[in-house]
Amino acid sequence: EVQLVESGGGLVQPGGSLRLSCTASGITLSDHYIDWVRQAPEKGLEWIGRSRNQARKYSTEYAASVKGRFTISRDDSENSVYLQMNSLKDDDTAVYYCTRDQGVRGSTAFDLWGQGTLVTVSS
Amino acid sequence: ATQMTQSPSSLSASVGDRVTITCRASQGIRNDLGWYQQKPGKAPKLLIYAASTLQSGVPSRFSGSGSGTDFTLTISSLQPEDFATYYCLQDDNYPLTFGGGTKVAIK
Numbered sequence: 001e002v003q004l005v006e007s008g009g010g011l012v013q014p015g016g017s018l019r020l021s022c023t024a025s026g027i028t029l030s031d032h033y034i035d036w037v038r039q040a041p042e043k044g045l046e047w048i049g050r051s052r053n054q055a056r057k058y059s060t061e062y063a064a065s066v067k068g069r070f071t072i073s074r075d076d077s078e079n080s081v082y083l084q085m086n087s088l089k090d091d092d093t094a095v096y097y098c099t100r101d102q103g104v105r106g107s108t109a110f111d112l113w114g115q116g117t118l119v120t121v122s123s
Numbered sequence: 124a125t126q127m128t129q130s131p132s133s134l135s136a137s138v139g140d141r142v143t144i145t146c147r148a149s150q151g152i153r154n155d156l157g158w159y160q161q162k163p164g165k166a167p168k169l170l171i172y173a174a175s176t177l178q179s180g181v182p183s184r185f186s187g188s189g190s191g192t193d194f195t196l197t198i199s200s201l202q203p204e205d206f207a208t209y210y211c212l213q214d215d216n217y218p219l220t221f222g223g224g225t226k227v228a229i230k
Contacts, residue, residue, distance in 0.1 A: 045212075047219040108155070108172065108214030113167060
């Protein structure tokens, strides 16, 4: 079965760090752009970052709200993508999703999503 | 950043109704727009990409149109499983930005 599974969420204090994992089965992540999207409680969706595929040298893009604090990386041997989150703030509290861009004809199309992992930033 | 203004923010409709949701971009984004459906506690689901291309497996009652700054998602005949929140997403430029969402509720 083709799927993405996130892990690593939990409770962290303001100013702390957390690393989320997105592990794939049924697909090779190095072939794909992988993005992270979050959703604060009872709020809408927010795109937070992208890791392009191996052919594009895993280059990254970030939303202004997380740039300089969050970093996306990969481990091809684990078929995983990671979201390292530092200097966490209360308003980083959200469910975090990883998603695959199927990349049809240059259009972004997030066709595969993980189940989400909850990050709570609170003292 | 390109702002995506989605309207209405919520609506009530009956099974069988035709439903239209709009998204307006703060600047031209060509046809670089997708539509997603989200049900409570679930990850979003891709419906439409490139403004009007129906994702494989999505029922044909869903359709998308528009280019430039104005886009529309239409559900031709609302079904019980369509009650959900819908989001547009522009992918013309970084940062990618979602609309605020439209909650479709049962009348």
